[in-house]
Amino acid sequence: MTGLQSHDRDELKARYPHVFDRPLSSRLAVPVVIACAAGLFLFGLVALEFSPARMLAGLSQLGWFILLMIPPDPGSSLPTYLAAMGETLSIALLGTTLAAVFALPVSLLAARNIVPSNIFRFPVRRFLDSVRGVDTLIWALVWINVVGLGPFAGVLAIAVSDFGSFGKLFSEAFETADRNQVEGIRASGGNALHEIRFGLLPQVLPVIAGQVLYFFESNTRSATIIGIVGAGGIGLQLAEQIRVLEWQKVSFLILMILVAVAAIDWISGKLRFAIIGRRAVV
Amino acid sequence: MPVAISILPEQQLAALSRTYREAVARKRLRATVAAAVFFAALVIAAIGAEVNLKTFFTYFGNFVSYFDRIFRLESGARVWTDVGEWFWGWKKWLSLLGETILISYVGTLSGAILAFGLNFLAAKNTAPVAWLRFAVMRFMEFCRTVPDIVFALIFVIAFGLGPMAGVLAIAIHCVGALGKQYLEIVENVDMKPVEGVRATGAGWMSCMRFAVVPQVAAGFAGYTLLRFEINVRGASVMGFVGAGGIGQELIVAIRKFYYSDVSAILLLIIVTVFMIDIGTGWVRGRLFGADRRR
Numbered sequence: 190m191t192g193l194q195s196h197d198r199d200e201l202k203a204r205y206p207h208v209f210d211r212p213l214s215s216r217l218a219v220p221v222v223i224a225c226a227a228g229l230f231l232f233g234l235v236a237l238e239f240s241p242a243r244m245l246a247g248l249s250q251l252g253w254f255i256l257l258m259i260p261p262d263p264g265s266s267l268p269t270y271l272a273a274m275g276e277t278l279s280i281a282l283l284g285t286t287l288a289a290v291f292a293l294p295v296s297l298l299a300a301r302n303i304v305p306s307n308i309f310r311f312p313v314r315r316f317l318d319s320v321r322g323v324d325t326l327i328w329a330l331v332w333i334n335v336v337g338l339g340p341f342a343g344v345l346a347i348a349v350s351d352f353g354s355f356g357k358l359f360s361e362a363f364e365t366a367d368r369n370q371v372e373g374i375r376a377s378g379g380n381a382l383h384e385i386r387f388g389l390l391p392q393v394l395p396v397i398a399g400q401v402l403y404f405f406e407s408n409t410r411s412a413t414i415i416g417i418v419g420a421g422g423i424g425l426q427l428a429e430q431i432r433v434l435e436w437q438k439v440s441f442l443i444l445m446i447l448v449a450v451a452a453i454d455w456i457s458g459k460l461r462f463a464i465i466g467r468r469a470v471v
Numbered sequence: 472m473p474v475a476i477s478i479l480p481e482q483q484l485a486a487l488s489r490t491y492r493e494a495v496a497r498k499r500l501r502a503t504v505a506a507a508v509f510f511a512a513l514v515i516a517a518i519g520a521e522v523n524l525k526t527f528f529t530y531f532g533n534f535v536s537y538f539d540r541i542f543r544l545e546s547g548a549r550v551w552t553d554v555g556e557w558f559w560g561w562k563k564w565l566s567l568l569g570e571t572i573l574i575s576y577v578g579t580l581s582g583a584i585l586a587f588g589l590n591f592l593a594a595k596n597t598a599p600v601a602w603l604r605f606a607v608m609r610f611m612e613f614c615r616t617v618p619d620i621v622f623a624l625i626f627v628i629a630f631g632l633g634p635m636a637g638v639l640a641i642a643i644h645c646v647g648a649l650g651k652q653y654l655e656i657v658e659n660v661d662m663k664p665v666e667g668v669r670a671t672g673a674g675w676m677s678c679m680r681f682a683v684v685p686q687v688a689a690g691f692a693g694y695t696l697l698r699f700e701i702n703v704r705g706a707s708v709m710g711f712v713g714a715g716g717i718g719q720e721l722i723v724a725i726r727k728f729y730y731s732d733v734s735a736i737l738l739l740i741i742v743t744v745f746m747i748d749i750g751t752g753w754v755r756g757r758l759f760g761a762d763r764r765r
Contacts, residue, residue, distance in 0.1 A: 226580070233577035237570070237634040237715070247630035254629060279519035286513060322741040326620070326708045330725045335534045336527060340520040345527075414618045418711060418722075421520070428712075431624045439625075443617060450616050
């Protein structure tokens with residue numbers, strides 16, 4: 190195959206001007222964006238005190254830690270760790286349930302098809318957004334101030350931060366629900382409460398149940414870390430063992446977390462299929 | 472207008488309503504058993520998590536008054552009566568917030584670059600070798616399941632206190648999380664362009680570069696922006712374990728009961744998260760808008 194003849198190219202240029210003569214702005218856009226991104230990246234590396242020497246020293250340290258982690262060994266504290274794992278799962282389950290119970294009525298207030306008035310809906314939405322903007326760990330710190338150290342603070346922290354997410358997700362579920370069934374209830378003489386109970390809830394509950402299970406999964410992960418600030422569960426043990434450099438115990442705890450999260454994923458996956466079927470897996 | 476409603480004969484009706492009642496009874500039984508199991512699990516969990524309703528109700532007033540207290544200055548006046556006093560440390564806080572965003576940016580970008588390199592090795596339709604795919608999949612699963620703050624705890628010891636540990640922790644977590652999302656996009660691409668490129672005699676690299684990347688670039692960018700936003704939230708607590716950013720100031724303020732500082736810093740974080748949220752939303756709209764126009 191030979192290259193294009195020059196008159197072919199001219200002909201092509203004449204026929205497809207927009208391919209050959211793109212305006213300068215569109216031709217420069219991608220390189221400029223990439224250059225800016227790379228520049229900011231380099232600035233970040235300098236500003237955040239990266240240096241090859243520190244990197245090398247850290248990596249060699251990390252290599253030592255990994256060598257010391259093998260084999261994972263709980264020592265004599267296996268029962269303590271199992272209890273802590275149970276505590277973590279309890280925190281996740283209770284926190285998710287509490288959040289769902291309290292978010293359900295509030296999400297009704299934030300749904301457009303239930304509360305049509307914007308004046309009322311707007312503050313509710315902003316309130317939910319602010320609750321969501323604060324990380325679970327920060328809520329944990331606040332609750333520790335209120336109810337003291339321990340897993341109960343963790344339950345409340347997860348409940349509050351999920352309350353924000355659930356409020357938003359549930360209200361979206363209500364908004365996408367089908368109007369026709371609600372109108373059917375009204376046509377047969379139902380009042381507003383009947384409309385919600387028999388027209389909306391049957392449509393929305395499976396979706397909500399799926400989301401709650403999904404959050405239970407992700408909360409198992411969050412519950413493993415809130416212990417780091419003192420709110421109970423396996424994170425407390427993990428942070429402690431990292432601080433005293435007991436690497437074999439650390440690797441054992443990480444393995445435990447991996448196994449527990451995988452198990453919960455599997456169980457909740459099965460439950461979600463059972464509740465909502467294949468069609469609407471989040 | 473009279474409407475004729477056909478009524479079934481007595482016998483047929485009885486059989487039908489019996490089946491109906493049985494079906495409803497079976498459904499009710501199943502729901503009751505499920506509810507009972509759920510409540511049993513809740514009670515066990517409540518005992519396990521040392522739930523104490525008495526403490527909760529005794530101290531719930533504290534929770535409400537906590538929010539009252541964080542909106543008061545030391546002098547007892549409401550914070551908004553003296554904004555200068557409320558945000559007295561704004562110079563330090565803003566620079567720490569900048570650091571937080573920078574941690575998130577550098578972490579997300581390096582994680583995204585790594586995930587970009589790895590995901591083609593792990594996607595079902597593009598993986599060159601089976602054992603490599605298995606190894607990369609397990610590695611990404613590990614990165615995404617271990618929470619970033621746990622990585623930060625370990626890195627703080629290995630690399631020393633400071634934002635570097637936070638960046639690396641976010642980057643590692645990002646490899647796992649983004650890798651999985653990238654991989655799902657790559658597994659859904661149209662394979663015909665790949666066949667076309669291969670038919671010209673191109674190697675694996677060129678197939679990826681000229682057939683797969685143009686199809687997935689916009690999707691990748693969208694997920695990366697979303698991850699950046701999530702990581703800003705994550706980076707705001709990295710300081711809790713000494714890995715840089717605004718978290719350091721916040722934990723000190725909460726632990727030492729500097730009430731008005733808590734509300735000021737929290738407000739700054741919430742506003743920043745909102746702004747990043749809106750900004751990335753705008754960029755994503757532009758990206759996908761351009762995609763649709765093409």
